[in-house]
Amino acid sequence: MTVRGVVSEVGEPKTVSTRYGDRELLELSLRPDGGRGDPVTVTLWPKWTELAEWIDPGMDLLVTDPEEEEWNGETRYSTSKESFVVVEPSYLVNVTDVRAWVQCPRMYYLGNLTATPLNYPVVKGTLVHEVFGDLLRGRDLDEAIEDHVADAGLELGLLGRTADEVAGDVRENARAVENWLSQGALGQEDDWRSERTLIGERFGLKGRADAIRRGVPVELKTGKNLKKEPRFQDKVQAACYALLLGEYGDEGRTTGVAADGGETTAATEPSESESDDGPTYPDTGTLLYTKNSVLDRHEETGDLSPAKDFTIGRGFLQYVVRQRNQIAATAVRGDVPTGYESGAKCEYCFEQDTCMVVAGRLDEESKAGQIGTPVPEEEREYLRETFAAIEEERRSVHREYAKLWEQTAEERADDDRALIDLEPLGQHQREDGRWELRAKGTDAVSKIREGDVVLASDGHPTRGVAELARVVELGRSSAEQRSAETSTGERSDPGDIVVTTDEPVDLRRLDVYPSEFTVDRMLTTVHDAVLKGSQDRKDVLFGRRDPAFDESRAAGETFIDNNAAQDEAVRLAVTAEDCTIVQGPPGTGKTYTLARTVRELVDRGERVLLSAFTNRAVDNALEALVDQGHDDIVRVGTESGVRDDMLRFRLSKRGDPDERVAELNGASVVAATTASCGSRIVQSLDFDTAVVDEAGQLTEPGTLAAVNLADRFVLVGDHQQLPPVVRSENELSQSLFQRLIEEYPDASVLLDRQYRMSQRIQWFSSQEFYDGQLRPAGPDVAGRRLDDLPGVSEDALPPELANPVSFVDPSGHREGNTNPVEADRVREVVQSYLDAGLAPDDVGVIAPFRAQVSEIQRRAPEGVAVDTVDRFQGSDKEVIVLSTVATGDLDGPIFEDHRRMNVALTRAKRGLCLVGDERALSSEPFYGRLLEWAR
Numbered sequence: 001m002t003v004r005g006v007v008s009e010v011g012e013p014k015t016v017s018t019r020y021g022d023r024e025l026l027e028l029s030l031r032p033d034g035g036r037g038d039p040v041t042v043t044l045w046p047k048w049t050e051l052a053e054w055i056d057p058g059m060d061l062l063v064t065d066p067e068e069e070e071w072n073g074e075t076r077y078s079t080s081k082e083s084f085v086v087v088e089p090s091y092l093v094n095v096t097d098v099r100a101w102v103q104c105p106r107m108y109y110l111g112n113l114t115a116t117p118l119n120y121p122v123v124k125g126t127l128v129h130e131v132f133g134d135l136l137r138g139r140d141l142d143e144a145i146e147d148h149v150a151d152a153g154l155e156l157g158l159l160g161r162t163a164d165e166v167a168g169d170v171r172e173n174a175r176a177v178e179n180w181l182s183q184g185a186l187g188q189e190d191d192w193r194s195e196r197t198l199i200g201e202r203f204g205l206k207g208r209a210d211a212i213r214r215g216v217p218v219e220l221k222t223g224k225n226l227k228k229e230p231r232f233q234d235k236v237q238a239a240c241y242a243l244l245l246g247e248y249g250d251e252g253r254t255t256g257v258a259a260d261g262g263e264t265t266a267a268t269e270p271s272e273s274e275s276d277d278g279p280t281y282p283d284t285g286t287l288l289y290t291k292n293s294v295l296d297r298h299e300e301t302g303d304l305s306p307a308k309d310f311t312i313g314r315g316f317l318q319y320v321v322r323q324r325n326q327i328a329a330t331a332v333r334g335d336v337p338t339g340y341e342s343g344a345k346c347e348y349c350f351e352q353d354t355c356m357v358v359a360g361r362l363d364e365e366s367k368a369g370q371i372g373t374p375v376p377e378e379e380r381e382y383l384r385e386t387f388a389a390i391e392e393e394r395r396s397v398h399r400e401y402a403k404l405w406e407q408t409a410e411e412r413a414d415d416d417r418a419l420i421d422l423e424p425l426g427q428h429q430r431e432d433g434r435w436e437l438r439a440k441g442t443d444a445v446s447k448i449r450e451g452d453v454v455l456a457s458d459g460h461p462t463r464g465v466a467e468l469a470r471v472v473e474l475g476r477s478s479a480e481q482r483s484a485e486t487s488t489g490e491r492s493d494p495g496d497i498v499v500t501t502d503e504p505v506d507l508r509r510l511d512v513y514p515s516e517f518t519v520d521r522m523l524t525t526v527h528d529a530v531l532k533g534s535q536d537r538k539d540v541l542f543g544r545r546d547p548a549f550d551e552s553r554a555a556g557e558t559f560i561d562n563n564a565a566q567d568e569a570v571r572l573a574v575t576a577e578d579c580t581i582v583q584g585p586p587g588t589g590k591t592y593t594l595a596r597t598v599r600e601l602v603d604r605g606e607r608v609l610l611s612a613f614t615n616r617a618v619d620n621a622l623e624a625l626v627d628q629g630h631d632d633i634v635r636v637g638t639e640s641g642v643r644d645d646m647l648r649f650r651l652s653k654r655g656d657p658d659e660r661v662a663e664l665n666g667a668s669v670v671a672a673t674t675a676s677c678g679s680r681i682v683q684s685l686d687f688d689t690a691v692v693d694e695a696g697q698l699t700e701p702g703t704l705a706a707v708n709l710a711d712r713f714v715l716v717g718d719h720q721q722l723p724p725v726v727r728s729e730n731e732l733s734q735s736l737f738q739r740l741i742e743e744y745p746d747a748s749v750l751l752d753r754q755y756r757m758s759q760r761i762q763w764f765s766s767q768e769f770y771d772g773q774l775r776p777a778g779p780d781v782a783g784r785r786l787d788d789l790p791g792v793s794e795d796a797l798p799p800e801l802a803n804p805v806s807f808v809d810p811s812g813h814r815e816g817n818t819n820p821v822e823a824d825r826v827r828e829v830v831q832s833y834l835d836a837g838l839a840p841d842d843v844g845v846i847a848p849f850r851a852q853v854s855e856i857q858r859r860a861p862e863g864v865a866v867d868t869v870d871r872f873q874g875s876d877k878e879v880i881v882l883s884t885v886a887t888g889d890l891d892g893p894i895f896e897d898h899r900r901m902n903v904a905l906t907r908a909k910r911g912l913c914l915v916g917d918e919r920a921l922s923s924e925p926f927y928g929r930l931l932e933w934a935r
């Protein structure tokens, strides 16, 4: 049984005398049902009373195995010996953070704030872990070492190491693992598995255990330890995995610690994973210190055996949960740890200097003290606000995790977040020891794409057997399949779904894996910008100085002779001392100008980082650059991320260290998404100029990831098109692009001639979003007509589509996020265009919701692209048909942001048809004007 609720009152700890002597207690009031229920009183007994310092009203609290008693007709609860009290169970603390926190809370804080730079111990540690996993999966030691060292070629090259030297180091460490494994194999039956991702809904913990042997968590450490017992923080880490394994149930099959009891009360969240006896936690853990096997027995004294077991009692598990609670409470409060929370001794800490410098520069209280003078108050204020916004974003990611167990499989599938009811087709172990799992392809749509890391499970992503998996093949989408069927006249096979994992799973379900990766990166990027950024750069970022330009660098030069605004954009970029902002409305030659700029900078001897939010934009920019004759390029990215025709520039990380580094350092242009700019490899580089495309879609931290690496930067984008992709509504939804263009109009330029839309089509966008400044680049563009296309006759169109911009009201009804009647009408409209001679490929359909997209896809003639606005950004069609879905009113956030509509309308070159409900559209002035125009 558990009690869960929102804390409404926290008492003061008090001492009472009991038959066991004086004892401390703390009384709380909880409101069950997420704060809606009537308050219940919960008494916390010693061990848990320290929570008085950590919890505030409004926090969510869970108590397992409480004692229940009736008191004056009221049911009260108190903690029992078995109880765990969990603060904010939905805040998923990383196990490695608990480990850092018990060493020192500032260690945890600094670890999250500062990115680990590329260094040899980290790379070696990763290699040893990889080889360890391979050994557990039965792979040959030498083969595993050779393979992983080759994979790390680029990193090793950047660190100036040779492959042989590193292979030797890894082999020495791996010996400990080999010996340990062979001991276990003798005698009793062994049962183990490598890495396991564990996400715990009860304790608010998540992490990846290195291995599990006979139900016991095993952690690998590449350091040495000559004591009999494992290091304290290592035990804490293993105990966290023990908690998680207990929660999962299936692995905790050793003699266990006592269980928790039976039924559920009104205040309870039942958990399906519990068996009748409740969770059983593994009662031991193993630490494997690989460096011990490298030591010489004659020189070292102490316990040289690498493997050290320890006992995990209920008391230790409770201690670990208390530490986890402190982290959750600190994070939810937005506090910065001081180090006084624990008894850590700063003298022995190898992080002492960093700790003092960060405390000094940010004027934080720290047990270690402070060094240096604080950065200006506005910078600290900026950090505080940005950190708070990032933490809010983290909570949104945690809510995504919670959906893994709160939503049913069907709900996840409806949300496009899972492919369910898959039919497993088998599994086989690959040469590298990993597993390849296969299931039958499906027609269902989801957000899952090839190359993604997802959760593969036998039915439930957290309660069943689940593994992190990489998607290799997704079968074919229903549209592709249909077109194959029409061309062959036979029902075609949808193709298999193929994923790879560390351990085999019966592949019945795939779930989107909500990663905190972006959030983690944002923290370190913002920290780097403020604490490591140059004074010059920060003066501009924080509004203390206008960006400077040295006009003599381009005196009398023309870069683009047929477009003054584009020419000005290149001029600004090459004369900039700090930054340039280029706003490119739809079809204005943003990509062309960007490529011209990069080429000019390179011609002047600069090294350029070319970045963008999406892989697609990076590859488009590269294509334009190649078209302009420049191909001295290195493309950083995964094989599945990089477009096929750009793979020839892709930097392989595998191979001889020196060769890899030579390839990377040799190129004048390095191209990568802003997400890849945060990788250790790209972070170790520096550039003269960073050119960032799609900057209007990037958060400030996202943009800084690229910008931090260069002396100057050029941002290209349009803040009147799609905004940054964030889950929460806060500061992060404004891009650096928008902030700077508003602050420094003199450092910016608007590309005002567009090469896409006819005069009639572009008018509305120009008026509404660009003060009427956007114009067709010439009469040929302005006068574009469908009739100009070979084989197309405007006369063949029905009267309601005769104009280049038209409106059709199908009198449909919105049902959730669909409007089936409207979808039917959209199909008719599309068919009319095809009948008039347009090729399917020339027509695109845009709808605001995925559900309506699928509704239309089911009806649309083959070859016609149907998608949401976000997926259409950056592309165009001769004709666009827009389904607006809404009827009656325009309810929903998607209609509030008019910029999406700007993107949708400006995809069309010669024809645009708006399909929607007149009444709904007239209900809001912006859409009213749109309607007027369309009619």
Ligand SMILES: Nc1ncnc2c1ncn2[C@@H]1O[C@H](COP(=O)(O)OP(=O)(O)OP(=O)(O)O)[C@@H](O)[C@H]1O
Binding pocket: 560, 562, 563, 566, 584, 585, 586, 587, 588, 589, 590, 591, 592, 593, 755, 873, 874, 875
């Ligand atoms: N100065 C120019 N002279 C002639 N053609 C140009 C010029 N600039 C751009 N174009 C052409 O205009 C078209 C649109 O250019 P580009 O793809 O660079 O636009 P964009 O602004 O990046 O588009 P989007 O809004 O989709 O991002 C391309 O066909 C390009 O060749």
